[in-house]
Amino acid sequence: MNHIVKITAKGQTTIPQDVRAALHVSPGDYVAWEMAEDGTARVRRVQPLDLDYLRSLEGTLTEWSSDADEAAYHDL
Numbered sequence: 319m320n321h322i323v324k325i326t327a328k329g330q331t332t333i334p335q336d337v338r339a340a341l342h343v344s345p346g347d348y349v350a351w352e353m354a355e356d357g358t359a360r361v362r363r364v365q366p367l368d369l370d371y372l373r374s375l376e377g378t379l380t381e382w383s384s385d386a387d388e389a390a391y392h393d394l
Contacts, residue, residue: 321334333343341363343349352360 319336321337323331323334325331333341333349338344341349341361343363348364348366349361350364352362354360
């Protein structure tokens with residue numbers, strides 16, 4: 319189903335209820351806009367990153383950050 323919505327002066331719009339239901343989104347959730355080269359856009363629900371958790375993991379990954387590892391895996 320297609321929907322036509324108006325964009326406000328601030329660049330905002332309302333996501334129609336059935337689209338919100340299909341995406342399983344509600345206030346406070348995040349969506350990502352993905353642009354294709356042909357000018358079309360796709361929107362999908364995304365989970366926010368837990369930056370504190372990721373930073374805590376970063377300290378445990380030092381065993382894989384040697385110069386030898388960089389040389390071996392630089393083209394992946």
